[in-house]
Amino acid sequence: MAELDRLCSGNTSSACGKAFQGRGLIALGQNRYSDARLEFERSLVLARSNHDRFLESTTLLNLGAVALKQEHFDEAIDYSSSTLQIANELEASDVALVASGNEGWAYYKLGDREKAQKPLADAEQLAARLGDTFSQDNNLTNLGYLYMDSGDFPKARASFERALGLAQSENDKEHILYVQRVLARLALISGDVDKAAEAAQNALEIARQGGNHVDELYPLLVQGQIASRRGDTTDAQAKLEAVERDKDCPIFLRWEAQHSLARLYEQQDRTAAAGREYRTALATFEAARSDVRHQDFQLSFLTNGWRIYDDYIHFLVARGRTNDALRWADHSRARTLAEGLGLLARNAAVEPSSLNAQSIARLSNGTILFYWLGEKQSYLWAISGQKTALFALPAATEIDAAVRRYNQAITGLGDVLDSANSDGRSLYLTLVAPVNAFLPKDGRVFIIPDGSLNNLNFDTLLVPEPKLHYWIEDATVASASSLRVLAAAHSSNQPNKRKLLLLGDSIPPNPQYPALPKASVQMEGVARHFAPSEQQVFQREKATPAAYLKSEPGDFSHIHFVAHGIASRLTPLDSAIVLSKSSAQDDSFKLYARDIIQYPLHAKLVTISACYGAGDRAYSGEGLVGLSWAFLRAGARNVVAALWEATDASTEQLMNTFYDELDKGETPDTALRAAKLSLLRGNFRNPFYWAPFQLYRGGN
Numbered sequence: 001m002a003e004l005d006r007l008c009s010g011n012t013s014s015a016c017g018k019a020f021q022g023r024g025l026i027a028l029g030q031n032r033y034s035d036a037r038l039e040f041e042r043s044l045v046l047a048r049s050n051h052d053r054f055l056e057s058t059t060l061l062n063l064g065a066v067a068l069k070q071e072h073f074d075e076a077i078d079y080s081s082s083t084l085q086i087a088n089e090l091e092a093s094d095v096a097l098v099a100s101g102n103e104g105w106a107y108y109k110l111g112d113r114e115k116a117q118k119p120l121a122d123a124e125q126l127a128a129r130l131g132d133t134f135s136q137d138n139n140l141t142n143l144g145y146l147y148m149d150s151g152d153f154p155k156a157r158a159s160f161e162r163a164l165g166l167a168q169s170e171n172d173k174e175h176i177l178y179v180q181r182v183l184a185r186l187a188l189i190s191g192d193v194d195k196a197a198e199a200a201q202n203a204l205e206i207a208r209q210g211g212n213h214v215d216e217l218y219p220l221l222v223q224g225q226i227a228s229r230r231g232d233t234t235d236a237q238a239k240l241e242a243v244e245r246d247k248d249c250p251i252f253l254r255w256e257a258q259h260s261l262a263r264l265y266e267q268q269d270r271t272a273a274a275g276r277e278y279r280t281a282l283a284t285f286e287a288a289r290s291d292v293r294h295q296d297f298q299l300s301f302l303t304n305g306w307r308i309y310d311d312y313i314h315f316l317v318a319r320g321r322t323n324d325a326l327r328w329a330d331h332s333r334a335r336t337l338a339e340g341l342g343l344l345a346r347n348a349a350v351e352p353s354s355l356n357a358q359s360i361a362r363l364s365n366g367t368i369l370f371y372w373l374g375e376k377q378s379y380l381w382a383i384s385g386q387k388t389a390l391f392a393l394p395a396a397t398e399i400d401a402a403v404r405r406y407n408q409a410i411t412g413l414g415d416v417l418d419s420a421n422s423d424g425r426s427l428y429l430t431l432v433a434p435v436n437a438f439l440p441k442d443g444r445v446f447i448i449p450d451g452s453l454n455n456l457n458f459d460t461l462l463v464p465e466p467k468l469h470y471w472i473e474d475a476t477v478a479s480a481s482s483l484r485v486l487a488a489a490h491s492s493n494q495p496n497k498r499k500l501l502l503l504g505d506s507i508p509p510n511p512q513y514p515a516l517p518k519a520s521v522q523m524e525g526v527a528r529h530f531a532p533s534e535q536q537v538f539q540r541e542k543a544t545p546a547a548y549l550k551s552e553p554g555d556f557s558h559i560h561f562v563a564h565g566i567a568s569r570l571t572p573l574d575s576a577i578v579l580s581k582s583s584a585q586d587d588s589f590k591l592y593a594r595d596i597i598q599y600p601l602h603a604k605l606v607t608i609s610a611c612y613g614a615g616d617r618a619y620s621g622e623g624l625v626g627l628s629w630a631f632l633r634a635g636a637r638n639v640v641a642a643l644w645e646a647t648d649a650s651t652e653q654l655m656n657t658f659y660d661e662l663d664k665g666e667t668p669d670t671a672l673r674a675a676k677l678s679l680l681r682g683n684f685r686n687p688f689y690w691a692p693f694q695l696y697r698g699g700n
Contacts, residue, residue: 017046057086111303334481366444373451382435424462485699504562509589545591572625593630642692650689
């Protein structure tokens with residue numbers, strides 16, 4: 001190494017770049033991550049100065065490996081993505097294979113299971129084609145994690161057993177260890193405690209033979225969980241505490257050990273100790289979350305800690321501490337949104353601040369229904385200005401199935417009222433009927449949904465008495481992200497001056513997005529509610545993303561789009577409004593959600609008269625993320641957006657009535673309800689036509 005330093009002093013050749021990379025690999029193998037990063041960065045400088053694309057790709061790959069080791073998973077994705085781009089250009093399949101697997105694993109560790117699926121599957125298939133047993137084994141194991149977390153235990157077991165067979169054929173002790181320990185975990189959560197114990201012991205013995213102390217911690221954690229399941233509390237506590245207190249313990253294992261200790265203390269009725277340990281586990285988890293810098297990955301990260309929150313809320317409810325349970329439940333909600341709006345500081349203390357839910361209900365002039373969908377038990381808090389009450393609901397899986405079936409019935413144009421759809425009735429009886437005493441006729445209701453309820457328009461629920469009808473006929477319903485966000489909506493200063501920004505009736509960028517026949521008529525209908533001096537209109541070729549971004553959107557009280565919308569499920573901030581092309585670039589017609597949030601708003605109302613404006617994917621704690629979320633994040637007070645593809649004719653009629661009601665002085669939620677009822681009682685009585693649009697209350 002000393003001779004290498006002498007030879008490469010002042011030498012800027014690619015050969016020295018390769019030498020620095022070799023030094024980095026030695027440092028990485030010795031867990032000297034800072035030294036490894038320094039060497040790889042030196043190599044990267046020389047690779048780029050010499051235009052050595054292959055060296056650049058392998059150096060980026062190794063920087064990604066350092067990021068993975070340091071649990072900087074968003075950074076690992078950036079490096080892996082850059083590596084893949086170069087490797088694919090060079091047809092360097094072996095580099096692309098490793099980068100794809102690393103990218104998938106990083107997505108998994110950030111809680112984004114859906115996005116992890118494709119790169120891991122691609123890597124496994126490429127490894128099989130290349131005959132790379134090591135990489136195929138690794139990616140089969142990682143795919144097994146995905147299947148296990150989604151509850152598909154047979155598929156997970158098959159993936160793990162294929163991986164184990166490959167590892168054993170190569171006598172690869174390291175991979176045999178990895179597969180044995182995850183087989184132990186799978187056996188435990190699927191109820192086979194004896195098989196779990198055998199696999200955990202096998203993994204522990206291999207880890208001890210290998211001499212890497214950190215490798216012992218995962219099987220030791222599983223052994224502690226097994227002892228807890230068997231009622232051996234002394235052994236369970238000793239093993240779990242050993243993992244928790246180990247200075248080298250990875251952070252995700254530490255919070256798992258703390259979570260398992262909390263559950264152990266709860267089983268022993270050691271209430272104070274259990275409460276402390278739950279809060280410790282949440283603090284560890286939140287510390288990890290605070291290290292995630294990319295907003296995209298902040299959205300998904302709560303998935304990793306959802307079960308800790310779920311168990312702690314059940315723990316509090318079981319001990320009669322229902323207000324504390326509500327406070328913690330709300331603390332887990334809309335975190336990225338609240339942080340972006342300045343309602344919550346990044347790296348804030350994990351202990352949530354006090355919460356006066358009844359005061360928020362009084363300020364909102366309505367009743368708040370706060371839902372928590374739990375793994376074994378769900379809850380509903382009904383909050384009025386005078387009291388708060390808690391109601392137990394079925395487990396999330398039961399509710400999820402009914403929501404899925406009911407949405408399919410509505411979007412499939414089924415007449416759910418005439419058929420007295422059983423899911424529509426049962427969802428009302430489950431989700432709303434228990435709190436009828438809180439709901440005055442025609443009163444305002446704010447839904448703070450959870451899980452699959454983010455995709456449900458509560459207006460459409462079927463009320464059985466006195467005659468079967470939709471709930472919209474009884475209440476004005478709006479959606480909110482959290483109590484914290486709803487409270488902020490009443491302390492903000494919105495401009496009183498009316499000013500409209502109207503964009504749409506764009507020139508189709510390609511056949512995939514045909515012209516909307518009623519777009520110009522709808523735009524005329526909206527514009528007539530504002531004086532010429534109060535409006536700025538961008539239509540046809542002028543309706544471009546650049547026009548919106550350059551219009552100083554923060555100056556407008558009302559913003560309205562008449563256009564197609566795109567909801568991106570895998571990358572929700574790539575959801576977009578389809579406008580006219582700004583330039584010759586292929587995607588210059590897309591106003592992306594990630595661009596929208598960069599331009600602060602003070603609008604009282606943003607209306608996205610487009611399909612899928614609300615988004616397509618709900619994240620744990622954050623809710624639906626898409627265009628509506630982006631406008632809320634930018635600062636809009638109210639956003640009207642669609643849950644599914646709305647028809648052109650019904651939307652034009654709905655928007656005309658909506659703005660007529662606003663002109664009368666109605667609030668956006670009551671105006672939207674009146675517009676929906678006009679369709680329901682007219683030519684568009686099927687909820688497919690009037691129900692897609694939903695109002696979301698912001699916190700600016």
